[in-house]
Amino acid sequence: MNKTYYITTPIYYINDVPHIGHAYTTIAADIMSRYKRLCGYDVFFLTGTDEHGQKVEKAAEQHGVSPKELADRMVHRFTDLWQALNISNTGFIRTTEERHKKVVRHMFEKAYENGDIYLGEYEDWYCVPCESYFTDLQLKDGLCPDCLRKPEKLKEESFFFRMSKYTDRLMRLLEEKKDFVMPEIRYNEVASFVKGGLRDLSVSRTSFSWGIPVPVQKKHIIYVWFDALTNYITGVGFLEDQDKFNRYWPCDAHLIGKDILRFHAVYWPSFLMSLGVEPPKHVFAHGWWTIEGQKMSKSLGNVVDPYEIVKAYGVDEFRFFLFREVPFGSDGDFSRHAIIHRINGDLANDFGNLTSRSVTMIGKFLQGKIERPEKKGGTDEYVEESVRKLVDDYQREMEVFAYHKALHNVFEIISILNKYIDSEAPWKLSKEGDVRIKTVLYNIWNSLRIVSMLLYPFMPQKSEVIRKALGMGTSFQEVLFDNEKQFYHPDDISRIDKIAPIFPRIEG
RNA sequence: GGCGGUGUAGCUCAGAUGGUUAGAGCAUGCGGCUCAUAUCCGCAGUGUCCGGGGUUCAAUUCCCUGCACCGCCA
Numbered sequence: 001m002n003k004t005y006y007i008t009t010p011i012y013y014i015n016d017v018p019h020i021g022h023a024y025t026t027i028a029a030d031i032m033s034r035y036k037r038l039c040g041y042d043v044f045f046l047t048g049t050d051e052h053g054q055k056v057e058k059a060a061e062q063h064g065v066s067p068k069e070l071a072d073r074m075v076h077r078f079t080d081l082w083q084a085l086n087i088s089n090t091g092f093i094r095t096t097e098e099r100h101k102k103v104v105r106h107m108f109e110k111a112y113e114n115g116d117i118y119l120g121e122y123e124d125w126y127c128v129p130c131e132s133y134f135t136d137l138q139l140k141d142g143l144c145p146d147c148l149r150k151p152e153k154l155k156e157e158s159f160f161f162r163m164s165k166y167t168d169r170l171m172r173l174l175e176e177k178k179d180f181v182m183p184e185i186r187y188n189e190v191a192s193f194v195k196g197g198l199r200d201l202s203v204s205r206t207s208f209s210w211g212i213p214v215p216v217q218k219k220h221i222i223y224v225w226f227d228a229l230t231n232y233i234t235g236v237g238f239l240e241d242q243d244k245f246n247r248y249w250p251c252d253a254h255l256i257g258k259d260i261l262r263f264h265a266v267y268w269p270s271f272l273m274s275l276g277v278e279p280p281k282h283v284f285a286h287g288w289w290t291i292e293g294q295k296m297s298k299s300l301g302n303v304v305d306p307y308e309i310v311k312a313y314g315v316d317e318f319r320f321f322l323f324r325e326v327p328f329g330s331d332g333d334f335s336r337h338a339i340i341h342r343i344n345g346d347l348a349n350d351f352g353n354l355t356s357r358s359v360t361m362i363g364k365f366l367q368g369k370i371e372r373p374e375k376k377g378g379t380d381e382y383v384e385e386s387v388r389k390l391v392d393d394y395q396r397e398m399e400v401f402a403y404h405k406a407l408h409n410v411f412e413i414i415s416i417l418n419k420y421i422d423s424e425a426p427w428k429l430s431k432e433g434d435v436r437i438k439t440v441l442y443n444i445w446n447s448l449r450i451v452s453m454l455l456y457p458f459m460p461q462k463s464e465v466i467r468k469a470l471g472m473g474t475s476f477q478e479v480l481f482d483n484e485k486q487f488y489h490p491d492d493i494s495r496i497d498k499i500a501p502i503f504p505r506i507e508g
Numbered sequence: 509g510g511c512g513g514u515g516u517a518g519c520u521c522a523g524a525u526g527g528u529u530a531g532a533g534c535a536u537g538c539g540g541c542u543c544a545u546a547u548c549c550g551c552a553g554u555g556u557c558c559g560g561g562g563u564u565c566a567a568u569u570c571c572c573u574g575c576a577c578c579g580c581c582a
Contacts, residue, residue, distance in 0.1 A: 185513065189580045192511055196581070258579085327521095331578095345534075349547055357544030364543075411533095422549045427542070501545045 005041040006248040007032055010256050011048040011093065011231050014074045015055050018081045019296065020289050020304040020334060021257060027319050028286065028328065028403070029255045030087045034457040035398050038481040044248045046235040047082070048093035049075055050228045052221075054128060057210035067210045068096055081306060086315055086460055093235045095212075095227060103234040104212050104227050107275050108203075111161060112216060116274045119217075122158035122202045125151035159204040159220055166270035167198045173269060179282060181265045182401065183329040186258065186285045190265040201225075201267065229268045233277065251280040253401075258285040284401050287331035304334060316459035317343050317503070323403040323458060340506050350414050351451075352503035357421065358444050359469050363497035365430040365437055370471075370496075372489050373439035378424050380439055384487060386416050387447050391485050394454055403458075410454045417447055445470060445496075446487040453484050462502055471496045 009025045012018070026047055033045040051071040060067040075094060082089060093100060111117045128151075174180060174191050181187040204220040205211075211221035232251055237244035256264050261283070269279035291302045309318050321339045324346060326332030362368060373380075390409045397406040421444065429437035449470050456463040456476045464475055471493030 185579075188512055193581065195511095262580090325520095341534080348545060353545055353547045355544090357548080359544095361543050408533095418548055421543070422541075425541080425543085430543090498544095503545080505545060505547085 003039075003041045004044070004248055005033075005036040006044045006046070006236060006251045007036075007253045007255065008045075008232055008235070008251060009047040010254075010260060011050040011095065011228055012078055013053075013055075014049045014051045014071050014078075014094075015059055017303070018077055018306065020291075020306055020309075021296070022078070023081065023085060023306040023318075024289065024322055025255050025257060025286065026082060026087055026089075027085060027322060028401075030085075030089070031319075031323065031403060031457040032253070032255075032398075032401070033088055033090075034460060034476075038453065038456065038476065038479065038484075040480055040482075042247075044091060044236060045089045046091040046093060046232070047078075047087070047089045048091075048231055048235065049078055049095070050224075050231075051075075051094055051096045052211040052227055053224060054205075054208040054210065057208050058128070060210075071096055084307060084310055084315065085319070088460075091235050093231050095231060097234075099240055100231060100234040101212050102240075103238050104222055104230045105215050106239060107230055107271065108222060108226065109215050110276075111271070111274045114274055116162045116165065117159050117203070118162065120158060120160045120200075120202075121155065122160075123153075123155040126154045126207075128152065154207060156206050157220075158202045158206070158223075159214060159217075160200040161203045161226065161271070161274070163198045163201045163267065163270050166273055167194060169273055170194050170198070170266060170269060173279060177281075179400075180279075181261070182282055182284045186261055186265075186283075186329075190261065193262060194266060198266065198270070225263050225267050226271065229263065229271065232268075232280070233272075238277075250278040253282045253284055254280050255284050255286070258287060261285045284329075286329055287326070290331065290333045292335045293333055309339070313339055313343060313506075316462045317347065320347065320407075320455075320458050324407050325404075327404045328401055343503060344505050346411060347503035348501070348505040350411065350418065351455075352501055354414055354418055354421075355448060355466055355469065355502060356499065358417075358441075358448055359496050360498045361421075361426050362441050362445060363495075365426055366441055368471075368495035368497050370442055370445050370490055370493065371438040373442045375436045376439055377436055378440075379420055380424075380436075380443060383416060383420050383443050383447065387413055387450060387487075391450060391454065395481075398457075406454075407458070410451060413447060413451055413454075417444060417451075420444070442489070443487070450485055453479070453481065465502055469496070469499045469502075 007029050009029045012022050016022070029045055029047070033043045036043045049071070051067075056067050056070060060070040063070060065073075071094070079092065095101075108117065171191075171194055174187070174194060178187065181190045203223050203226040204214050205223050206219055206221070209221060211223075212227055214220035214222055232254065233245070233249065234240075236248040236251075238249075254264050254268075264283045264285075272279050288296075289304075290296065291304055294300060294302055296303055306318070313321075317339070321342050322332075324342055325338060362370065390413050394406045394409040397403070397409065420440070424436075424440045426437050426440050429440065449467065449472065452463045452466040452470070453476060460476070467474075467476065471490065473492070473494065
């Protein structure tokens, strides 16, 4: 394998309780990873946890343990969830790991040698729960604009990164690569931000100690972004395994929420420029979920626990819903009603029922075998051509993270198949002893096999079940998209027959 | 305050270098089939395409302006 693909999620703050937002980004990355593997890529998929900072330090104090102990305890909340959600990450990084600290120190030293780091003084308002600094102007009636709690006034010595120096180079990067930031609306935001000129960035703090000390002056702790973002190069072996690093870097895509766009699209590339490392190819910022029409917040108590959704509706159903319901990149609303509606409409009625009726007919009319077509007629040609075209469209959309459009194409195929069955009425062909029934069921079988592959990145488990129901002995993990998207006659499949509903309707 | 976005059927949205009856899904009503998970298929709709003005033979689509909502920045 010589084609590689490297995709990341942000590293999640270890102190957070994982919610639908964390799940969303991670599933999105998993979908692309699985899709790229199908296409024959050697995929590196990195996620992890950000474990430094004042909040962890304070929480540890409260629990009477060391910050590292606390982190060790908390990290399972994420790793367990990724297992429950069927996340196929190939790497997991924690910022407390030695390999990471080494890279952060190296990056700092390099920048220092370049003259990109200097000692200055930092004065601002700091909100502890949000771990964010605000200027006077940003405060809302003297309170933190995010959480409306009272911030602390801080004035301290701090190291600064000379980001201002990189304004022009970033501008050039943006002009040369219009898809550096996706979707377009986010690109525009970043471009206008950079155009306004970049200010130097405070990259150290003396107000807490849980973090990576500045190499030249240990009382300073390297501050969040200079530490956290670095994980993306640590995770693929920077300084440790140069071959691996060269193999995967530059990263194909950093998937993030829109709230951390600036850090990824502006700070991170400028850090890399200072280090003399290529910037990533794409940064994709997605939107936010509201819950039952309301903003998700701890105080409202409406934070959605992904485990509960999975328990209530199923992993694949949840994964599917997130990307079928809303264009990837836009905001969306999660509601009980909406997910049930999707499951019943798209999965049970359209797709599940199509699968059921198809395998039953193959069992009943062809004794569970797929025969070679002998005669064409009706809309046979149309179906095959449509599938071919829609598969191409699907691939085009997947390439640009337009998951919703990709899924739209899949459901277009499903709709065509339901109509095809209706118009060709295999039960009638069977009764009349028309050999074209072989052709019709051959087309349905092939189309369905292809559809299950197209849905595999979104619903890995259910797709395998369907593949098996279609008599296939191999799993999607051993299959190549380009081979599998063809219509072919299978000669070594097991007998196909009626199966229990794969997506039962949810009543009530 | 600066920059950008959005406003189209009951709901969610698509759309047209300006040109015959403006589309899809869902929801609603009626009809059909029986292979299928009371599933599927067909038919039927309804729209001041945000308001106002302009350009044009012709604008919902272009321009200006107003209103509403949203995002980024200060």
